[in-house]
Amino acid sequence: MRLGKLACVRTETPTTEVQHPIPRMLQAIRRSIAPYPRATLFELHEQGYDSVFEQLCACVLSIRTLDETSLPASIELFERARTPQELLKLSDEEIYGCIHTCTFAHQKVSTLRKIAQAIQERGHEPRNFEELTDLPGVGPKCANLVLGIACGVPAIGVDIHVHRITNRWGYVAASTPEKSLNALTQKLPRKHWVEINELLVPFGKHVCTGTLPHCSTCPVYGNCERVGVTKHR
Ligand code: SF4
Structure with a gap:
């Protein structure tokens, strides 16, 4: 993925974590998910839909909606409107026509x-966590994903996959x-803040699934405590 210019200040890795195998685990996961589609926001970034506004729209559309649905709906919307000004020129019916397949479309x-109205009134796109979470319908997950993908600012997008998997590992509780x-x-x-979502979304959909995870063929089996896993494949 081309995440471009990192505009952030880097800090040193905490010394207590130097020994943890998380870099090797993420490398193994990177290889294992190669055959699977990317998560929606990362795929859209790859296709050039990488502005803050586009990533925000896609994140809203992805809420409680499968990537297989939110990705084409986002692209259909962006074919009509790629900026707040363009979106505000569309009627509700026209927007609905693009995104009607998504959950809670209305x-x-x-x-x-x-x-779009809030950004237009401000006169600039939001570029930090506070400005992003001030927008209607934008929570910490969307704000951090947009920061990481559209702004090149290290931020962790914790969705249900990242939450479930890092807890199963015993990495967090x-x-x-x-x-x-x-x-x-x-x-x-x-250095792993942005990519952990990119890696664990497909990994959570295809390997460390919500029920019956594929532990017997998992590339990080040896480093996983399998917290809360009672049955697996
Ligand atoms: S060993 Fe099982 S619980 Fe642990 S990451 Fe792999 S699939 Fe998930």
């Missing part, structure tokens, strides 16, 4: 319009994605 039409985000921010070397 609600998402309203959210997209509110985001957190009851919610928000708590996993806090724990990962403390432990995970910064």
Whole structure:
């Protein structure tokens, strides 16, 4: 993936984590997911839909919607509107026509319009966590994914896959994605902050699945504590 210019300040990897095999685990996962499609936002970035506004729209569309649905819906929307100004020229019916296959499509039409209006009123695209989470319908996961993918700022996008898998590893012990985000921010070397979502979304869909994970063929079996895994394939 071409994530471009990193505009951030890098910090040193915490010395307590130097011995943890997480870099090797992520490398093994990188190889194992090669045959599978990328997660929606990373695929859109690869296709050139890499502005903050486009990534925000795609993240909203991906909420509770399969990548197989949100990816083509995002592209259909971007064929009509790639900026807040272009989106605001569309009617609700026209936006709905592009995204109707997504879950909560009517609600998402309203959210997209509110985001476009807010950005237009501000006169600039949001470029930090506070500005992003001030937007309607944008939570920490979307804000961090947009920061990482569109802005080149290291940030951890903790969705249900990242939360489930890092807890199964025993790498963190957190009851919610928000708590996993806090724990990962403390432990995970910064150079892996953006890619962990890119790697663990397809890994969670095809290997470390929600039920009956494929432990017997898993490339990180030897480094995984399998916390909470009672049955597996
Ligand atoms: S060993 Fe099982 S629980 Fe651990 S990462 Fe692999 S599939 Fe997931």
